[in-house]
Amino acid sequence: MAHYQRVGAVPPKRHTQHRDPDGALYSEELMGEEGFSSDSSLLYHRHIPSAIRSARTWDLPDQTTRPNHPLVPLHLRLHTLFEGDAWRDVDAVTGRRLVLANADVRISYAAVGATSPLYRNAVGDECVYVEDGAGRVETVFGDLEVGRGDYVVVPRATTHRWVPSGDGPLRLYAVEATSHIAPPKRYLSKYGQFLEHAPYCERDLRLPTPPRVVEDTDVEVYLKHRGHGPGGLAGTIHVVPHHPFDVVGWDGCLYPYAFNVDDFEPITGRVHQPPPVHQVFEGSNFVICNFVPRKVDYHPLAVPVPYYHSNVDSDEVMFYVGGDYEARKGTGIGIGSISLHPGGHAHGPQPGAVEASLGAERFDELAVMVDTFRPLELGEAALASDDGAYALSWDKNS
Secondary structure: OOOOOEHHHHHOOOOOEOOOOOOOOOEEEEEOOOOOOOOOOEEEEEOOOOOOOEEEEEOOOOOOOOOOOOOOOHHHHHHHHHOHHHHOOOOOOOOOOOEEEEEEEEEEEEOOOOOOOEEEEEOOEEEEEEEEEEEEEEEEEEEEEOOOEEEEEEEEOOEEEEEOOOOOOOEEEEEEEEOOOOOHHHHHOOOOEEEOOOOOOOHHHOOOOOOOOOOOOOOEEEEEEOOOOHHEEEEEEEEHHHHHEEEEEEOOOOOOOEHHHOOOOOOOOOOOOOOOOOOOOOOOOOOEEEOOOOEOOOOOOOOOOOEEEEEOEEEEEEEEEEEOOOHHHOOOOOOEEEEEEEOOOOEOOOOHHHHHHOOOOOEEEEEEEEEEEOOOOOEEHHHHHHHOOOHOOOOOOO
């Protein structure tokens, strides 16, 4: 996110002495991407950010997967994973349940009511979509107040925690990359500014509040990192002598931010537009798109719902979060559902959906789509939430 920000107390020139009112030096930390060759920020700590008092193993939530074999499309009902009041004691870090994964991305889901531990993902950036509820993401850069429809983009190795608020669950759809996550390059100038044709821009991004110094000792930080466990992951808990939220100021182009789906301006046309017009973010070997309420195709003979298509190079994961999705009527898919359409299977509208859509002027639908360019395997949450019938829903005789 190459838009420079300066927050709090920073020295006039980088890598120079910066002292507190009593004369003690602050500790300067460079947080940067791609080996000092890409975006970075400088953070100024009251204490040494490298200090560790002890370390122990963190047993990650179940990361095992199995192939989608035999190959079939699936309907996953995520709301069945956290039923009743089970969400009240669940947090957004240790309570995530793995839905789908490959070597580039992991998709998890959680309905939470408890404050998470401090957490740092050292594997890749995270893009977390807030399906419902409200809360606060506290980070080493400052805080983000978040709610329904927010994407929260957290750069790799950012120490943060999730604090739910309100009476109901905070429902989170977490897309964890093994790379960085950013707006699509075609939306940006060569210097990183959003271009005029982009469906959102800098004004739509919400930045953290100024950081607040927390004085505490023997603080636990949960760290997800590369290892030899399922998915090539491992977990460690560091006990640090001082709270990581001890930053008095920072500046640079790398930081967490939030973007609400309501601020995405849909691109429409006389005939049906292909999915790339709905793209909102990209990572290595995957993209994130959103389908928002919009005016639909206005050619007099237009067919508003999607044509049948084969995902030759990708698996398509659609998360239904609002409205009434015209192309999937009659399947049982509703709010909180996922459809998985794997590469090699032609998919499209359900029987009768094409005729029913003719003449429509607007679709009131809201969905988040992840397209991957390597096959996805099924996590334990997919196996637990599969409806077992979706693959047959196009056959009128089933």
